[in-house]
Amino acid sequence: MDAHAIGRRIAYWRDRRRLTQQDLGHLMGRSRRGIQDLERGERQADPRISVLEDAARALRIPLAWLLADGPERAALDPVELEEIRATLQCYDVITGSTGDDSPVPDTPALSRRVAHGWDSFQGGALVSLGRALPRLITETSRAAARHTGDDQLAARRALAMTLCLTEAIAIKYGSADLAEIAGHRAVLAAEQTGDIVTMATAARHLADAMAYHGRPDAAAAAARAAAARLAPGLERAGAAGLSTLGMLHLKAAYAEAAAARLDTRTAAASARAVPAHLDQAAEHAARLGGTTNAVWTAFSTANVQLYRLAAHVQLAEGDDGVRVALEMPKAAVLALPRERRAHRLVDLAHAHTLAGQRGAAVDALLDAEREAAQEVRCRPRTRQLVQELSLLPTGPAEGRLRQLAVRCGLPQ
Structure with a gap:
């Protein structure tokens, strides 16, 4: 064991828990000086497991988080x-x-x-x-x-x-x-x-949450209802209004795509509704022109394309998703916030996987990690994709994937 690396992880998690060295010492039955030595990796070249177990218990983390490389992977x-x-x-x-x-x-x-x-x-x-x-x-x-x-x-x-x-x-x-x-x-x-823009913003976040919670039909209905109710006022509210209205249609499109995957009588109708919402959002983006981040929407033609990609992934249309992602102009992608750029790459990895292009999926995940490491290493959805790819043949990308899995804290 690397005592200095373990000491740095103890200090990292102590800071995350808003504890002083003296606080941690009280929880572990040790002095402040003892905690200082532990965090510096001093006194013991090879710290006793019992001491590390006490530290993990006091910090409320698994012991493995102190023994494994890289605390950032446990960011969530x-x-x-x-x-x-x-x-x-x-x-x-x-x-x-x-x-x-x-x-x-x-x-x-x-x-x-x-x-x-x-x-x-x-x-x-x-x-x-x-x-x-x-x-x-x-x-x-x-x-x-x-x-x-x-x-x-x-x-x-x-x-x-x-x-x-x-x-x-x-x-x-x-x-x-x-x-x-x-x-x-x-x-x-x-x-x-x-405030109508704040109301629309909250409505689109609620629709997002409902879809993520496994109720896409209800999410689509909520987004549609909010758009119908608030559209007149939003269209008069400038860039912020058009952006939030466009986002309501994007959330409706995503929810409809998720609903289309369910084994229900309305699945086919949900699939048919997806393009209409995406096209409506595209119209609003065209009216705005360029990229706007009003109310942190990152709304633009590029973000509409990002949702087209996400919808194709939801509908298991891997080839179409890859096409949409790769057709996005580089300048438009770079104009998006970092979170959106990483999100596009993760969805592209999902699309590549659906299309049977596993090596390309690994490359997209590595690009996403370079863009926003926490989006890959910490988010459960992305970690699951890394784990699933690890169980499948990925050819020359296998070594790179294995290293990514280690950074994600996944079992080897």
Whole structure:
């Protein structure tokens, strides 16, 4: 065992748990100096397993995470996920009450933090979000409940966007039920703002959560209903309005594609509905021209094509998905946020796999990892694809795939 590498991992997870060296020492029955030595890899060239077991128990992680290379692969951490869930379910957070005289959070500062959270999401920085969301949920909830007038409306928008961000990160974490809880709460908060763009944003996130939770028919119906209700106002709301309206159609298209895979009487009708929603979104993108990231939609003709690719993957149309992905102009792809670029490459890997092109699938995954490592190493959906490819012949790509599986923390 490499004592210095293990020490760095202990320090990494101690920081993730917001513990001081003295805190960890108390939990392990050791002194602060003992924790310092452990993190520096000193005293013991080969740390005793019993000591590492104590450290893993105190840090609430599997022992393997201290022994294996690379802490980043465990970025989507179950403990932080449960902290987000507990925060959402806390009565004081739901009501915005704290039972004390703590100051009301400053609305402009909260709005800046929400914007930073969304920027981090689009940059693929999942770790920082997992740590920041509980506090942000708590403070935006309290601000929305305790401010008045214009400050209250701004705080409610910040709350709605925080809950949308929670839904988005819960999907990255692979927690469908948490995503839907956050999505429902976001819609309720958005309705209180009276802001049509915020309302549409929350509606499209709820549709996304419902589809991910295995209810694509309901998700498609929700996206269609929101688009029908809000379209007149959104079309008058400039780039932000057209972007969110376009995203509602993209979410409807994706949900319909997912519904088409189900063994139901309406599956064929769902498949037929997909192109119409994609074409409607394409019309809105053409009206906007270029790329806009209004309300963090990354809405553009390129993003519409990305959803065409995702729909082909859902419909198991691998060759068509590969064609769409490879036809996207390089400049348009580069104009997308990092998260979207990585997402395209992961979906391209799925399409290659469906088309029987496993070596190309591995190459696409490696490109996605270079674009946004956490999107590949941490997201359950992508890790599952890596694991499935590992069970199949991949020819010359086998060695590269094996190394990727190690970085993803998958059993060898």
